[in-house]
Amino acid sequence: xxxxxxxxxxxxxxxxxxxxxxxxxxxxxxxxxxxxxxxxxxxxxxxxxxxxxxxxxxxxxxxxxxxxxxxxxxxxxxxxxxxxxxxxxxxxx
Amino acid sequence: xxxxxxxxxxxxxxxxxxxxxxxxxxxxxxxxxxxxxxxxxxxxxxxxxxxxxxxxxxxxxxxxxxxxxxxxxxxxxxxxxxxxxxxxxxxxxxxxxxxxxxxxxxxxxxxxxxxxxxxxxxxxxxxxxxxxxxxxxxxxxxxxxxxxxxxxxxxxxxxxxxxxxxxxxxxxxxxxxxxxxxxxxxxxxxxxxxxxxxxxxxxxxxxxxx
Numbered sequence: 492x493x494x495x496x497x498x499x500x501x502x503x504x505x506x507x508x509x510x511x512x513x514x515x516x517x518x519x520x521x522x523x524x525x526x527x528x529x530x531x532x533x534x535x536x537x538x539x540x541x542x543x544x545x546x547x548x549x550x551x552x553x554x555x556x557x558x559x560x561x562x563x564x565x566x567x568x569x570x571x572x573x574x575x576x577x578x579x580x581x582x583x584x
Numbered sequence: 585x586x587x588x589x590x591x592x593x594x595x596x597x598x599x600x601x602x603x604x605x606x607x608x609x610x611x612x613x614x615x616x617x618x619x620x621x622x623x624x625x626x627x628x629x630x631x632x633x634x635x636x637x638x639x640x641x642x643x644x645x646x647x648x649x650x651x652x653x654x655x656x657x658x659x660x661x662x663x664x665x666x667x668x669x670x671x672x673x674x675x676x677x678x679x680x681x682x683x684x685x686x687x688x689x690x691x692x693x694x695x696x697x698x699x700x701x702x703x704x705x706x707x708x709x710x711x712x713x714x715x716x717x718x719x720x721x722x723x724x725x726x727x728x729x730x731x732x733x734x735x736x737x738x739x740x741x742x743x744x745x746x747x748x749x750x751x752x753x754x755x756x757x758x759x760x761x762x763x764x765x766x767x768x769x770x771x772x773x774x775x776x777x778x779x780x781x782x783x784x785x786x787x788x789x790x791x792x793x794x
Binding site (some may be wrong): 512513517519520523538539544545546548549550552553555556557558559560561562563564565566567568576 | 622642645655656657658659663664687690701730731734735737738741742748751752755757758760761764765767768771772774778779
């Protein structure tokens, strides 16, 4: 019963995760990033580094999607047969 | 002598059929932890589902102007919306993308998220009120303003995460990144399938996407 009091100081009413859980999430995030995943550092990469790289990676992904969208739109605008080809390519999967 | 293993010993005390049922029932109920959603974005099946949705949506998108410049934006929005639908409403970012699309459609005066209960959960509303108090405590807990700044930037990049707490932002980010990677794979495959359909239409299509 007395142990609850010391614990309640941490939680403060909202769902606040412990530092360890947050660190786990950061490590999980690090595994997703292509550059940090292949690094052979046995040391922990700093959280700030992981976050910075994540922001850069997301911006890159956005740029790629924008670029792909541009190319797709050009293809679609050029001919209606392209749209038919789209459908057919899916149906033959 | 019966060589009964300790496990089977338990089942033989009661009738085997009923205990089998209870075991089967327990198995069917649910695993203790939620299934990893990241694997779903990497599966072939999910990519196919998304590609189908994307193609159907693109078909309905009529490219009106001959100059394709503003249409890249339209294609991007269609692709994002299809991606959000593929997420099945389980993530914040997907709900945010869908609610953005709905707002654009109706074009009324800017509604607050709180006034849109169908698409948002009440947790988000209270979260925004509490976040002011929380930022002070969080800085004290982490002690690194650099991390705070980066999380803020990150939360702006991922849709729907501007006023969320750190663990939520990280969670949404992992799912968002996996989803976007799948989106890129699907769109790339689609592009290559469409841009070279000349002679090998019937035979060689499958190998491009498979």
